[in-house]
Amino acid sequence: MMTGFGNMRTVLVMLIAVFALMACQKQVVSEENSQLNPAEIIGKTWLWQGSYLATGDQVIPENPEEFQITLDENGQFGIRADCNTGGGPVTIEDNKFVFGMYRLTRAYCGDQSLDTSFRNHLEQVARWHLMKGDLMLQLGDQAGFMLFSAKTD
Numbered sequence: 001m002m003t004g005f006g007n008m009r010t011v012l013v014m015l016i017a018v019f020a021l022m023a024c025q026k027q028v029v030s031e032e033n034s035q036l037n038p039a040e041i042i043g044k045t046w047l048w049q050g051s052y053l054a055t056g057d058q059v060i061p062e063n064p065e066e067f068q069i070t071l072d073e074n075g076q077f078g079i080r081a082d083c084n085t086g087g088g089p090v091t092i093e094d095n096k097f098v099f100g101m102y103r104l105t106r107a108y109c110g111d112q113s114l115d116t117s118f119r120n121h122l123e124q125v126a127r128w129h130l131m132k133g134d135l136m137l138q139l140g141d142q143a144g145f146m147l148f149s150a151k152t153d
Contacts (some may be wrong), residue, residue: 039093045070046148051121053144082115097128
């Protein structure tokens, strides 16, 4: 979990910037599409840093390594949701981003696990953006976003 005033301040600034971006999104769609390059996110493993919802709620994993997505060149993704793994199809066109029906093991990861929140948020993803090298997956109906950072070896 996040602790300290500095971390909260960073999250607050990021939330304000993202909500401003979401509010302006309809006005800049044509510009935005020309700047997005799916090749920048494919072939990488992305670690979930958290979900920031329009309600003000935040879901932040203690260990981002336990919540990953990997995007491949063949339109498939791999997923690790705590103690469960799986994968399926993904569509990435312009700024649209949609996870298709996927298979996933269904082990019980414990009462404190965020696996259900992670999966529920992934199923709501509608668009993507890169922000300072981080992958931002915007939830549909401007419900918020998921933030991922690239895994470094």
